[in-house]
Amino acid sequence: MSVLEIKDLKVSIETDAGPKQILKGVDLTINSDQIHAIMGPNGSGKSTLAYAIAGHPRYNVDSGSITLDGEDVLEMEVDERAQAGLFLAMQYPVEIPGVTVSNFLRTAKTALTGEAPKIREWVGDVREAMDSLRMDSSFQERNVNEGFSGGEKKRHEILQMELLRPRFAVLDETDSGLDIDALRVVSEGVNRVKQANKMGVLLITHYTRILRYIQPDFVHVFVDGRIAEEGGRELADRLEEEGYDRYLNASV
């Protein structure tokens, strides 16, 4: 079993007006095979947490720690974090000029496993994963994210997760911009990978809708850079009823 442990994490970004603290001390422990949902209003720091885990250069960790089975994640470069088994499904995946999906997936797999995947097996794996995500195989010849619709970009993120088999995945608002069919397909993908690999999941979302398809073991409510409340999935149901207002009023 693996553990991703975040302790008293404080993160800031540079702004024109100087550094601005976004995360104000986050504690979170995720074990393999667990799903943690992080919910919260816009601007509460949910995405910042995702980027800080992945190591985006724009986010400065001021204090605290992130460890993966005791290894210091913050000391690792971005690619080393992926090699350690972390994966971030991004909210706004960028277009990569001139790189086809097929070439990208194969290069990433090779980088993670240290050797090129066996062609026949790999082609089969890719096709199967794409079929189950209802992605046409013509996607493979398109440039990464270029001209993809919002839904296609999200499927492509989950496709990568399925093929790269991380130990922990952070899903940053993977549900936003998805119609109901795409939401179901993507959720099935997440459940499939979780089951197959005992993957730990940190699911960041605004809405409770995705939680009908992906059952969280824990729900954390994020407000103003901190976890304001924690509970089981019944907390999500309560949020559905009441919204975030009572946290926001309390924090004023």
Next chain:
Amino acid sequence: MTTAEKFVPIQTRSERPTSFDPNDYERPTGREVNWKHTDLRRLAPLLVDEETENVGRDGIEYDVASLEAGGYLVESAGHDAAPRGELFLPEDLPSAIAWKRCANALHVQIPAGVAVDEPLIARLKGLGADIHANAHIIIEALPGSQATVVLHHTGSVAYAQNVEIIVRENARLNVVTVQDWQDDTVHASAHQARVDDGAYLKHIVVSFGGGVVRVNPSVRLHGEGSETEMYGVSFADAGQHMENQVYMFHEGENTVGNVLYKDALQGEGARSVWIGDVLIGADAVGTDSYEKNQNLVLTDGTRTDSIPNLEIKNGNIEGAGHASATSRFDDEHMFYLQSRGISGEEARRLVVIGFLMEIVQKIGIESIESRIAELIEEELAAGAELAPASKAGA
């Protein structure tokens, strides 16, 4: 010329002034439409109308052994030796000087009906950055012939070059020019081609080395059903200026033309210029035409200009389009690829090779493609220490 005429902007590409006499051109100032984006300061040696033959120092060593052995070289003595000038008309000062100062053209001729399987490679080596050289080269594919002719340039020189390409009826010709110069070279080249009835020309410009490299290819789809594919790929490093002014003229009926140029840039002062003019003439019914330029900016400190122009003089065509796109490889791209476990070095390689290979693969000559692969490796090594472009607008 009255003052009023002189300052009327030239609207139609085919109406650009032409002359064989250097004295008919004023020294360019950098305000002219065809010089506006060029590094005239560094190209200055090519604007001097001086004797460059039999002056005791040749600027270029021509290794044409393989063409000679196959009997594909034809003697061309003097300016009037046909087919020299059958279609070529200098459009700027360096080209007019090159015309005047090169007495005997290098004339490559593919005999009628003959298909030459092996690529014919002419190796042109510059012998000194301080030497001014001029050349007129004719590549003539006689009716029904098929061949691939490569001009591979290396070394250092200040070189003005005219390349006159004649693709006669039903011939199929590939012309590849590779600029693999040292970085102290300045090179201005005017390629002018005519494609006759049922004939086909694939024209590829590859520029990796050189200080200022300006290769301006122009293809006139003259014959009925004639076809061309015009490709270019360049990589501008710190201090390099890579320029292509591409002109495709659909003159005959039912002609097909496709233009695709890709330029990568990295390092302080790297510069690329692409101007693509397409003219669909009044008689060119049934034309199918497309042109595109794509640029990839790998670091800050570069500049690229991309100017597509399309002029259509008849309404009865199959299709005509033009496009230009410049992408940046910035730190967001780098983050995305690295977050999938791909190292920074590998990420850059993936993007650069992915971008360039589309053109390189069209060359189809193993020895040239492997040389280009080496050049790409050199560029990647040179770029390894450079930070990716900062995010646009950040």
